Amino acid sequence: MRGMHRQYPAQTVRNNPNPLLSPAAIPVLDRWVLRDNCPLPDTLGGMHESDHAASSLVETRRHIIVIGGVAGGMSAATRLRRLDARAIITVIERSGHVSYANCGLPYFVGSIIKDEEDLLLQTPERLHARFRLDVRVNTEVTEIDRERHQVHIRPTTGGTVEVLEYDKLVLSPGAMPLRPDIPGSERMRVLRSVEDAALIVNDIARIPRTAVVVGAGFVGLEAAENLARRQMVVTVVEAGVQVLPALDPELAILVEEELVRNGISVVTGASVTEVHEWGVILTDGRMIEGELVVASVGVRPDTTLARSANLALGPHGGIAVDEANKTSDPDIYAVGDVVEKPDFIGDTTSLVPLANVANRQGRRVADHICGLPSRTSPSIGTAIVRVFNCVAATTGWNERRLRAIGRPYRVVRAHPMNHAGYYPGAESMSLKLLFDPNDGLILGAQVVGGAGVDKRIDILATAMSAGIPVEALADLELAYAPPFSSAKDPINMLGYMAENIRFGECEVVEPGELPELLEDGWTLLDVRTPEEHRLGSIPGSVLAPVDGLREALNTLNDGPFVVYCAVGQRGHVATTLLHGLGYKARNLNGGYRTYMAHTTAERSPA
Incomplete structure (x- = not known):
């Protein structure tokens, strides 16, 4: 029964000096646990391994249930299997697809990814064949009984409730797309799942050629570009004063200009108040034509189950977890978009709905469940988007957030070429670096340009995570050849400039x-x-x-x-x-x- 046995530490078995404990016995013992109060004998006493196991060991197969698949849930489930070959691992997924490339959905809408099957990374059948995972798609969890360590599940179409017992539970329900609470909002499409993308593709095939995208964040701009690639006349409506709110205004405007150059109309500072069959009405009274309306106004963590189970929530509405992603219940973990984690900067927590973050958290949770040293690092929110020929990337905080908490900072700006200017094809990029004037630590960075933006933001994100002071960027030894960079890489240039500013060589x-x-x-x-x-x-x-x-x-x-x-x-x-x-x-x-x-x-x- 659950909780009646303790696992014998594998390291103790491996370090046992007794020569009679042969290497061949170790894998067998690793798969068993000792009965309480039954110590490991000094010798095996000539007993056959199977006899010894039968007499003093009892097999336990703990049951780990993962609620929600895709990035965080499937990373946890597959890592758990690699670490524990005998555990019973069940994955409960509400949708019809347990493992798919949700970040590729806009490109499926734009027909860059041609086949829906290309988005499906794994199927329940393949996951069972390779990992022996019991994957239940189109299945919902109706209740978590923490006291009895049970979850109640049933098909999403209705039917009999099944009760499953668990030893450890991993929550990965993700986040729910927000819809404005306005008349006609039911006409809005969202872009969160394969099913959502398929609906939009079907709409494009039969709807006239105008579309409105509500929201100008990363996904909204990806959707706008890909709708335009399908020959639709697209308008982006953003309630804030700029596109890409994660960027500072003077860099966001470069992205907006790229949208306009490619025929997309951009409306900022106005919200949609009504949705009609022909289009939308804005707060300023303007009427924008758009037979297809896609809402991309953000997401909220899906904490329905967590709330019903009385798990602690954070100030931003996500599930509160510790550094191991353990919730207020020691046998329940949470990963992905639903999680509220400590921020890298400032004494606060944040929600970071990014697939790469969810993947890392899933792996670390599996490690922790299996007894490996594990902790998840605070997120710095590194993100990137391509909008036609413009690439925008960010990491850490922007000026607006730093000002809001009164954090002192200094700014470095540069507009270098992505590689040697004399080599054909050089493109300009704009870099912005924010650092603490007292200790020189990086607080945030933004890069907008073409080729090479991803490389620079990744270097800056790495330096920020590692606690490298800005002046050390000047001495980073980065790969150089004329087709790839300059003898003074843009990162080195930021370091030179930051050094001058921080130490008073230039005001x-x-x-x-x-x-x-x-x-x-x-x-x-x-x-x-x-x-x-x-x-x-x-x-x-x-x-x-x-x-x-x-x-x-x-x-x-x-x-x-x-x-x-x-x-x-x-x-x-x-x-x-x-x-x-x-x-x-x-x-x-x-x-x-x-x-x-x-x-x-x-x-x-x-």
Whole structure:
């Protein structure tokens, strides 16, 4: 019976010095547990292994139930099997698919992934054949009885309730897509499951060619792009002031511009109030045509079972867990989108509905159940999205979140090429790094561009997780050849710039600080070429190209100066020269390119 036996520590058996305990016996003993108060004998006394097992050992096969499949649940179940060949492992999945690539759903809608079968990673039959998992699809859990260690299940179509006993329980119910509580919301499609994607594909085949995507987060923009690839006229409606709220505005505007370049209309600062057969009505009264309406306004953790079982919840509505992902019940674990975990930054918890996070948590839970040293790390929220030819990625916190908790931070901005500029095909990218001025630790980073964005955000996420201070980025030895990078990789450049800012070698000005400084009498110097100045400049700036700056000082006032160039590099050279000559000067962080992105974002509808 459950709880009546204890497992003999495998390490103790392996370290037993008795020569009669042969290596051949160890696998057998590892599959058994000792009866209470029945110690392992000093020798096997000449007994055959099977005789000894029959007389002093009793086999137990613990039952582990996993509620919910896909990323977290299936990672836990398959890892459990690899660690425990004899456990009874049952997976209960409410939908018809227990293991599928939910992150690939938008690309199935866009016909980039042609066949629905390509989304199905495993079937119940294959999982049973390889892992001996008892997978029940189209089955729901109606009750968790913690006292009796039982779950009640039944088919989703109704029918007889079956009661299963468990030794350990893993909850992986995921999250539920949100739908606005407005008239006509039942007409909205969501994109959360294979079934959802199939409905949208069927709609595209029979519905006229207009669509509205409500919500401009990662999934919303993926949906918008893929609907456009199906020759639909698409409008994205976002209640906030920008697309991709995870980014800061001056980087999010670059993604919005890419959407517009590819024919997608973007409406920000307005919500949908009604959904009709022909389209939607917004809070400002506008009517947007869209026979197909897809809601992508976020998700909420599916805590229905957790609430009914009186498990502790966190402040954001997810299941509260410890560092081993154990809930308030020591025999129940939780993983994935439903879990609320400590955040990497700040004394708080957060919900991180990402498949890669769920996969890692599932593995760690299996380790912990099987007695291996295990803990899950706080999440830093690394995410990436491709929108046509633009890639946007983020890790850690943005400025808005840091300001909200009063956390001090400094900003580094750069606009380098993804590889050597002289090698054909070089593309520009925009990087933003946030760090703590006291200890230099990375608080967040954002990258927008084309090729190479994923590489840089992964390096920054790794550095952040490892607690590497920003100045150490300057000395990272990264792979270099002209087709792949520059001799000074963009990551190295961030390190150089952060080092200059942190240790006072260069003072910088943020675009939002310019108006106040100009009112206080600072002179704005444009150190670019005359040709660049004619193509566009910051109002009120004085042209003084860096190559002739020493001579130009004879015609300028005594400052102080705010200096800018295209991206900040020449501005830094000019600022250090002015400092060396005794002038007070500060460099505009990110140069004219950041200034233009900042002002464009400020002009976006609020």
